[in-house]
Amino acid sequence: MGYADNMSESVSYERLVFKNASVYHYMKIYLILDSDDRKFNAAHFKQIVISALRDLYGEIGAAFPFDVLKFEEDTLTAVLRVYNSGLVKLWSALTLLGSYHSEPCAVRVVQVSPFLLALSGNSRELELD
Amino acid sequence: MSNMAAFIDLNISYTADKKRLQNIIETAAHLGYSTVAINHVVDFQQKKQEVGKPKCVSELFDQFPIVQGKSRPIKVLNRLTLMVSEASHFRTTNEFKLYDIVAVFPKTEKLFHAACMSFDVDIICIAVTEKQPFYFKRPPVNGAIDRGVFFEISYVAAIKDSTMRRYTISNALSLMETCKGKNVIVSSGAEKPLELRGPYDIANLGLLFGLSEGDAKAAVSTNCRAVLLHGETRKTALGIIHTVKKTQPTTEGQEEEEAPASKRMKTEAM
Numbered sequence: 001m002g003y004a005d006n007m008s009e010s011v012s013y014e015r016l017v018f019k020n021a022s023v024y025h026y027m028k029i030y031l032i033l034d035s036d037d038r039k040f041n042a043a044h045f046k047q048i049v050i051s052a053l054r055d056l057y058g059e060i061g062a063a064f065p066f067d068v069l070k071f072e073e074d075t076l077t078a079v080l081r082v083y084n085s086g087l088v089k090l091w092s093a094l095t096l097l098g099s100y101h102s103e104p105c106a107v108r109v110v111q112v113s114p115f116l117l118a119l120s121g122n123s124r125e126l127e128l129d
Numbered sequence: 130m131s132n133m134a135a136f137i138d139l140n141i142s143y144t145a146d147k148k149r150l151q152n153i154i155e156t157a158a159h160l161g162y163s164t165v166a167i168n169h170v171v172d173f174q175q176k177k178q179e180v181g182k183p184k185c186v187s188e189l190f191d192q193f194p195i196v197q198g199k200s201r202p203i204k205v206l207n208r209l210t211l212m213v214s215e216a217s218h219f220r221t222t223n224e225f226k227l228y229d230i231v232a233v234f235p236k237t238e239k240l241f242h243a244a245c246m247s248f249d250v251d252i253i254c255i256a257v258t259e260k261q262p263f264y265f266k267r268p269p270v271n272g273a274i275d276r277g278v279f280f281e282i283s284y285v286a287a288i289k290d291s292t293m294r295r296y297t298i299s300n301a302l303s304l305m306e307t308c309k310g311k312n313v314i315v316s317s318g319a320e321k322p323l324e325l326r327g328p329y330d331i332a333n334l335g336l337l338f339g340l341s342e343g344d345a346k347a348a349v350s351t352n353c354r355a356v357l358l359h360g361e362t363r364k365t366a367l368g369i370i371h372t373v374k375k376t377q378p379t380t381e382g383q384e385e386e387e388a389p390a391s392k393r394m395k396t397e398a399m
Contacts, residue, residue, distance in 0.1 A: 034323065055291060092337045095330040098288035098323075106323045108160075109330055 022114035025087045026069075029094065031076040033105045042071040045078055049090075052097040052107075057089060066090055069116075077110075079119065087112070135163040135199075136328035137353035139208060139230060139252070140283055140316035143169050143184070149321070151189060156322035158194035158203040161329075164357070166208040166230055168318070173212060182227055206357070208232060210254065213240055221249055230360040232281065238263035245269035245278065251359045252279050252314070255304055257286045257297040265307040274312045279356050280304060283318035284326070284334060298337060305339035313340065314356060315348045 031045070040048075046068050054062035066082040082090045094107040111119050141153055150167070157165045167186065186205040193202035206229040213219050214236040225231050232252035235241040244253050246269060253273060256262070273280070282301050286293035304313070315335055319325045326334070328349050335345025 032323065056294075088333060088336050091330065091333045095326050095334050096284075096287055096294060104321070104323050106326070109327060112329070 020084070020114075023084060024081050025084055025112060025114050026116050026119055027080040027082065027087075027091070027109060028111040028119045029078055029080065029107050029109050031078075031105060031107055033076075034103060039073070040076060041073060042068055042078075045071050045076075048097070048100050048105075049080070049094065051100065052093045053090070056093045056096055061089060061093070064089065079116075084114070134350050135354070136161055136349050137164040137166075137357070138162045138317050138325075138328075138349070139166040139206075139314060139353055139356060140168045140281070140318045141165050142318060142320045143167050144320065147189065152322045153319055153325065154189065154203060154205060155194045156325050158196050160325060160327040161197045161199075162203065163196045163199055163201065164204040164206065164353075166206040168208045168210055168232075169228075170210045170212065173214065182224065206230065210234060210252075211250075212236070213244075216240065216243065219243075219248055225249075225363070228360075230356060231363070236262070238266075242266075242269045245273035245276075249363060250278065251356050251363065252281045254281050254283070255300055257283055257300060258293050260296055261300045261303060265304055267307055270304075270307045274308065277312075277355065277359050279312045279314050279352060279359075280308065281314050281316055282338060283316050284331065285318040285320070285324050288324055288326075301338035310340045310344035312352065313338075313344065313348050314352045315345075316353075 031040070031048070049066070049068075050062050053064070057064075064086050066080055066086060068078055069081050070079040072078070080090070091109065091112070094109065097105065097107050099105060111122060113119060138157055141150075141157070144150055154165060167184070169184075184207070186207065189205065193205065195201065196203050207227070208230040209225065209228040210232040211219060212234045216239070219233065219240075230252060231250045232254055233244050233248055233250045234254040234256075235244045241253070241263065244250065270280075282297065282304070284297065287297040288294075315331050315338070317325050331349050332342075332346045335348050336342065338345075340348060
């Protein structure tokens, strides 16, 4: 009898439903340049993103919080973290970035997700048929 | 129904530079566009402009680049844009039938009204390099929506220059005030591969132009598809689509002669 009672206490199920559990969005992006002889480090890269924000949204836009979580210098790939409320702003600023120091460049957004784990595989290159 | 959500960019600027054109189309395929249209512009203000035959797209590639995530080659179409500043400039000619899409860029309010209400076109372009010279009035815009004609905003000017970016956004917002996000397409107008942006980026950019989230995505997918179908009906007799079924390898001698050599070999072997 005692054994059965123990079982019912230790095995219990709880159902939790989260809505918009993450306060952040993560973006995986890479930068392409016309000439590939320029060297960039993470600080430079953040400067580019801030200047893109300033071009579109002005000084207040440039001050809004985002983080460069990771930056690979050889592939110019970066992972950005931004609050949900700033996602549209950051994304549109990156989209309209056309040049940096009068050198043409473009930002390709590979993935956007509220969960960092999702960036480990690319959903856009899945073949569904 | 995978066709429904396919991304389409209806404005790749034509250049005589074949290499560059190939480069742009490759980039578009890589970004996930399943159809692009090469834009041939005819400006009647310049002298001796005529609507000529479009360049044959099959000359561009031996094998068209594969669309990202689709394992299918990209589709390339021809589009004609007429810059119209006087009513006499717009004359429907037989050459229109050679193009998959016909667009018009009206320079005056009177012509904008005419373009919305009566011109037999698929797209009406909205100025992005200058301040909109007239207000969008409700009757012509509603007329265009009823007729299934779409308004086009191209984003390349917004990438190149900050002043033009202002014009692009303000003209787009004033259009949205009257059309409420209906019948709008967003296209690139790219002249270089670096000026292209991915379809999801553009769906996000649409929010900046005052579109809703759903309308912004439709502006690069379903609305563009509607434009293509509108163009198709213009090329044929309004609403009837004529298709030719591919000849299948049969035993009839006459049909066998029409089949390409490789196919004939196969049927003989069988």
